[in-house]
Amino acid sequence: MGEEQLDLSRAVALADLAQKMRKYFLTVQAAYAFLFYGSFITAYWLAIVCLAELLKAWSLDFFWLAAVLTLILIVILVGYITAVASPRATSDAWRKRGKFFGPVFAVPFIVLYTLPWPPNFYIVVWYPALAVSLLLEHLFIERGEYRQGEISARPFLLSSLIILFTSPLVLAVAAASLMAGWMLALSLVLLSYSIAALSALCNARKLLGN
């Protein structure tokens, strides 16, 4: 008795659907990751500011530098935990380059925080540093994913452009008021991540013909 035969046109239709679904899940995964990291980073900085207030550490450069370095380590750890916790289909680009995500993300923060800024600015320098980090991640990983058709949105690029474009405003507000500048930066990060996530979800929906 011979093996069953594969109906060619049905197989091609099934494969086409499988490819669309894979791209859909990867894009939705990217959107939710943005929402998660945005919320997580906001929660972290709110806790740090609370600590700064309790310890009266507002003008301590060492305190803010330690906070930034700790955040970088925590983001790397959280990135690893979320990857293990949600083992959906992984894109080729993430499989090959995902282990460099942390170092690539950290470099702009290290570079910008070593520059001699006016005192008030240290509390918001992470904001333009974040824009550069997100842009680097786009160039290093996301652009390859998008060009190969593995995802249908570019949340890293969109959020980096929003943050980059609004950085002068944040720095100007920080020059006038430390707290106002910091709160504006945090608010705009959440906004940019939400916009990037929503855009990714809308693009993902289009894949399935909606």
Add this chain to the structure above:
Amino acid sequence: MEDVAELLKSVDSDLLNPKRFAIVSLLYAIGPMSLRDLRRALGITWGDLDNNVRRLHEKGYLRLWRGLGSGPRVLEAKAELTEAGVGEYEKLVEQLGRILRKVSGTKKSSNSVGSPSV
């Protein structure tokens, strides 16, 4: 017809089995799945699933392990496509698309009916 035969030669014939093709397509689309969910989604028997999953595992296209389950058992058998499996599936899909285009072109010129099988 010679072109179609050449295209077919370059793909792994094990993936041309409809059940194995369906298993690989589902894992490609969704990602790692428990064997329980795979069987339920495909509507096949445990014996059928076991035979086909074993064949794919032997070829190096599937990774099998026991992980935390969402069903009645604490640990359940899970499967995911390996990098080789993803690569072979994408190659197969590309070749099948080319074959369908060739066959459709031939059908239009000879006015024959019916869906081709491989």
